[in-house]
Amino acid sequence: MKVEMPVEPLKPADFASDQEVRWCPGCGDYAILAQVKKTLPGLGIPKEKIVFISGIGCSSRFPYYMNTYGFHSIHGRAMAVASGLKIARPDLNVWVVTGDGDGLSIGGNHLLHAIRRNIDMTVLLFNNRIYGLTKGQYSPTSEVGKRTKTSPRGSVDFPLHPLSVAIGAEASFVARALDVDLKHLGYVLERAAKHKGTSFVEIYQNCNIFNDGAYSYATDKGTKHDTRLILEHGKPLIFGKDREKGIRLNCTDPEIVTLGDGISEDDLLFHDEKAAEPSLAYLLTRMHHPNFPEAFGVFRAVERPCYEYVLDEMSDSTPPPQGAEDAEIDALLNSGDTWVVD
Amino acid sequence: MATSTAPTSKRTMVERKEHATVTIRFCGDSGDGMQLAGTQFTNSSSIFGNDVATLPDFPAEIRAPAGSLPGVSGFQINFSSHEIHTPGDRVDTMVAMNPAALKTNYKDVVPGGIILVNEDAFSKTNLQKAGLDVSPLEDATLRDYHVYKLPMGKLTTEAASGFGLSNKGVNRCKNFFALGVICWLYERPLAPIESWINSKMGRTPAVADANTATLRAGWNYCDTIELFPHAYRVAKAKIAPGTYRKITGNEATAIGLATAARRAGKELFIGSYPITPATTILETLAAMPQMGVKTFQAEDEIAAMCSTVGAAFAGACAVTSTSGPGLALKGEAMGLAVMTELPMVIVNVQRGGPSTGLPTKTEQSDYLQAMWGRNGECPMPVLAACTPSDCFEMAVEAMRIAVQYMTPVILLTDGYLANGSEPWKIPKSSSLPRFDVVHPTNSNGEAFLPYKRNERGARPWAIPGTKGLEHRIGGLEKQAETGNVNYDPDNHQRMICERADKVAKVADSIPDLKIDGNPDAELLVVGWGSTYGAITTAVERANKRGQKVAHVHLRYLNPMPKNTEDVMKRFKKVIVPEMNMGQLIIKLRSDFLIDAKGINKVQGKPFLVSDIEAAIESALGEG
Structure with a gap:
């Protein structure tokens, strides 16, 4: 029997731990931390039911700064630790905080498998396209040609794109946000937290020490309207300072068109985050700067059974009462062929 | 479970020789069902009332090329009218389903032992696959053994046909023919095997019936044609009463x-x-x-x-x-x-x-x-x-x-x-230990200390969902008591010691090491893990022969029981058999400063009793 605890209204400050936040001044992580704290009270979940789990990297210090249950695990394995925790305790609200190195390089395998199982948790991947904690080496999302300490002549590694990977792994919820766009980040976090299943959120996060300005095209006042496209379910894909441009489907490829001159909104691609097939959502993940505006918001949000809830229904998780327990063990020990020696 | 007896033999004159202990090995191709035959023989023997110990030995490949040497799969069982601890060193009776199995296994049979072969499998192709130019059934290879050539393929075909199975399905029954033969030879009840067949294969009655018919055919074949001059009997063991x-x-x-x-x-x-x-x-x-x-x-x-x-x-x-x-x-x-x-x-x-x-x-x-x-x-x-x-x-x-x-x-x-x-x-x-777990439910208004230790050195197991005990853990070094991240040198040393002390304290909760064999012996054999059976048997035999040997077996390797050092130092000589190049012995020598000698075997096979007996002999022989 579940007893519902009376939920006292919580404030963002209630989620702050007593630990000093030690990210570099100016790091994008601060904004994300603040926004997560702002989002949590609205979920109505008691903070003792919330667990933040991370791996290794700058972003992975996150749990220390939250006054919830938290686990700062080892490099790349947050998804696996979180999977075990959530399977054992489906009643908990689980968040994973990871980065482009932690989640996509050393931990890529676990990310794929947790997503395909659709374990009900919210995954925040802080993508700064660099290794920060080890002081500036290229990451799996760094662009080809990037000069770093381990790629002095420019990186020859071809990058991968987190949202494309997530969709390839059968993600039921895929979204993107930008660290400095607080209001939109808050919206995406809330949507992600409320989704049942693995919610995968890529957050563009600026590392002002080792990769400053990686997303300046999307944050600068002068360019942001032409480089960002905000997704809205059921609405056409429109962007530009005066909302004068849109994305149209040309055969199977997206193309940028200017509205007017015989092209109306009805000619544009309409966003459907609930589409059963992820083809169009995938296409949106392939739009990259500078050839296209990059999409922000919820790419995909569909319902699919969650591993841990199905497994929980299959197993008889309530321990039997004291007396019945012995009978249950005796039945197990005596299962199969037995014989009696007098 | 109904008690079963062997079917009554029609042969009134069949003579049964008593044996205290017998070792049988079934071997064949990995597709021949030898593991199944061995397992069923084991079940039947257990239910009959013998003590049993088994050793399955199969290839890593699910199906290596049929008939090849790497594809040979074996199952050895030792059954006895007294207590036994090992699957047996040497084989008394072996079933070989093809030339490859015969070639790789016959040397383990005791001279004068029985070898039953499926002669239908000794075709030119199969001999070639086993790397044999001449059939060992036709030269002097097996002159030290009693060899029985049975046309198992043909007899199985006759027994299992008529149930509607494919040729392949019929052929797959032949392990039950071999099992029927061995059951006759050793007076094993068929009922437990038949009941297993029905429970596992009952959904396809044709398969169940064909296998049952083949099992009985093997039994009846022996009973009718006077193949063996006599049969054998291994009496029930005196086993402590109880359900098994x-x-x-x-x-x-x-x-x-x-x-x-x-x-x-x-x-x-x-x-x-x-x-x-x-x-x-x-x-x-x-x-x-x-x-x-x-x-x-x-x-x-x-x-x-x-x-x-x-x-x-x-x-x-x-x-x-x-x-x-x-x-x-x-x-x-x-x-x-x-x-x-x-x-x-x-x-x-x-x-x-x-x-x-x-x-x-x-x-x-x-x-x-x-x-x-x-x-x-x-x-x-x-x-x-x-x-x-x-x-x-x-x-x-x-x-x-x-x-x-x-x-x-x-x-x-x-x-x-x-x-x-x-x-x-x-x-x-009710005889098993209880160990109720207590999760803390509150911190009595004080700040919760996730790394505050109890008398055992254990920290509290506060679990998510407990209000007021929210805390963060992780792989970075912990501050004592608070569990916060901490890089202080003294704290690191303290925490390393606390973690080690906690593990050492486990020794408070484990039983002392027990000395088997002769406690006043000169020689101590120290074992751990699965070498128990071979060492126990070897030490028992040595003491029966008048040698003085003691045996301790470590089940707790870290920490070890508190009396371990005392026990190790009580004996003049210590030998340590291990299926490795000498690992536990490093710890024993360094912790207790004893001049222990390693007995090491790394062949992918357990020690034979005779291996340990030889080591004992040699250790006692040295000044």
């Missing part, structure tokens, strides 16, 4: 873990990745959702370990099972478990290494890995089961220690224990 079942090591481990979780009043979580020879632990537990077992087949060994850590943090009795290569992959996350001081059990079913090594063969070469195979100072309790049924007891012990001391615990078994079987006197649940 046959159990393999992996079954015992799985049942032990599920039982332990219930005795702790908790759910069992197992996060594992299939790996030979540990897989059947995961499979056995997967079939127990009614016991509150949650099985998670992870994407790899690392995820298996990490999910186990996560489940432990969540408050479950958490376990993972693996073999040597998997333990290597788990190492880093095991360190996380040590740092976060969470309770869990890591079962390592050892196999031949290094690398992929010998997946289906046994070895004890992971002791050092279990003890020290992680970065940093990373101690954890290590236990080792010594017989298949002891896996049950040690699994329960491993979980008890884990939850009482808040520590990951390694349980070492090996391929020999995992697949080997013996009769097990089923314990009553």
